[in-house]
Amino acid sequence: MSSTKGCGAVGAEELRVQVAACTRLLHLQGILGYSGHVSARLGGGDSFLIQSFDDSRAELLPERLLVADLDGKPFSSTSSGKLPNEVTIHAEIYRHRPDVAAVVHMHPELATVFTLVEGVRLQPMKMHAARWADGIPVHPEPGHIKSQEQGRALARTLGDCHAVLLRAHGAVLVAESIPALLVDSVHFEENAKAQHLAAALGTVVPLSDAELALLQANSNRAQHVAKLWSYYLRLGLGAGVLPTDWESRLG
Ligand SMILES: [Zn+2]
Secondary structure, three states, X not given: OOOOOOHHHOOHHHHHHHHHHHHHHHHHXXXXXXXXXXXXXXXXXXXXXXXXXXXXXXXXXXXXXXXXXXXOOEOOOOOOOOOOOOHXXXXXXXXXXXXXXXXXXEOOHHHHHOOOOOOOOOOOOOHHHHHHOOOOOEEOOOOOOOOHHHHHHHHHHHOOOOEEEEOOOEEEEEEOOHHHHHHHHHHHHHHHHHXXXXXXXXXXXXXXXXXXXXXXXXXXXXXXXXXXXXHHXXXXXXXXXXXXXXXXXXX
């Protein structure tokens, strides 16, 4: 259960279970929302798994996942089910970022507030937020990302960073695997909460460049991801959010 494998090393069937589990767990944490979506690049690199437009995030099943191509279309004519309206978020990021194996579009309440206040930006505050030392850009377009051009524009705003906020809407995070994506997503909202709390007490002092560099140098990301992935899976199994047989299907 404590796999550290990236998406590329995970078989397609296990990857389906990972995506469904990640979706249910982020929904359980209250940061995905009823219309967020998780995706995972499939082996060849030019297609990805993603859920349908309207399957419940709380009850997503691995076998219900669809396969889309990098134009945001069904990968084959045999695919059935309607892709999410914002599938181009995922497609254009996979096209422009070959290093990315997993993408989430989510609607975290606290992080999104940082797109609404003049002169205030979400910054790395807590140690695990060193992941976003390169910055957390804000995409200025508040509406749904539906067209390829909108998807390309979002990918440009993301650039080489690992997270982007969408003004008055939500966030998109990218990672090297589904377990890493889950862990990053939880830390992203934790970090936003920390900045809210710190601002209520006084002047915010985000992590300095030197502190960020030290944290990055000392981090063991693979170990941390494996530990927290296992923790959240067990949390979901204990809460009845994940079916018990998924434990044996997750490596
Ligand atoms: Zn959205």
